[in-house]
Amino acid sequence: MNRAAILLAGLGLLVLVSGTALYTLLGERPECDVSSAVGATIGGPFELVDREGDLVTDVDVLNHPALVYFGYTFCPDVCPFDMARNALAADLLAEQGHDIALVFISVDPERDTPEVLGQYADDMFPEMVALTGSAEQVKAAARAYRAYFAKGEGSGEFYLVDHSTFTYLMFPGNEFGAYFRREDTAEGIAETVACLVES
Structure with missing residues (x-):
């Protein structure tokens, strides 16, 4: 040679x-099993009010991985189910050693005062970050997440709010990880979140 x-x-x-x-x-x-929003930027800066009545920003809230959901406390069926599922997913992740925040952003600022949100959080998941704000603040946050909502018909305090029902996995710095639909299970969400967090 x-x-x-x-x-x-x-x-x-x-x-x-x-x-x-x-x-x-x-x-x-x-390879994590994720739903991604092709061509859309999900997440962005926001200023909202927490359950204590304090102004908070996305930087304050999204300081570790979080499941973000837009809903309202007077929601008769969808929101309680989705938030209970998200809380179970967070519990499953905690068992694996993952600290995942639960963030609930109200799309009904008229009725969802900080006090109402505080009680809702205590009933659903005490560690949940519950946020509201002025109509403009809520609209701006929803716009950043491409979340839809519209006040329905009804008299006085008896009305429904139509809204999208996605749950968003967000990382610090407004980094979008995935979104989850209503049909996704707590176990499936936990598996995907764990995969993304570990990668």
Whole structure:
């Protein structure tokens, strides 16, 4: 074998070994089962009011991974179910050592005062971050998340609010991870969130 062939074979082997070592050290990013919003930016800056009546921003709230949901406390069926499911997902994740915040943003600022939200959070999930604000603040937050809501017909305090029902996984810095639909289970959400957090 001539010298050039030995040198080329040696270089090829070096590249192969180096590439394999780098791949092993960095690890393969797992394929997580996620729903992504193609072509849409989800999340962004917001200013809202927490259950204590204090003004908070996205930076204050999204300081670790969070499941963000837009709903309202007078919702008769959808919101309680979705939030109970999200709370169960957060519990399952906590059992795996993952600290996931539950964030509930009201789309009914007229009725959902900080006090009402505080009671709702205590009943549903005491650690839940419950947020409201002025009509403009809520609209701006919903716009950032591409969340839809519209006040329905009704008299006085007896009205419904039509709204989208996605749950968003957000990371610090307004980084969007995934969204979950109503039909997604707590177990499925926990599995996807754990996969994304660990990657």
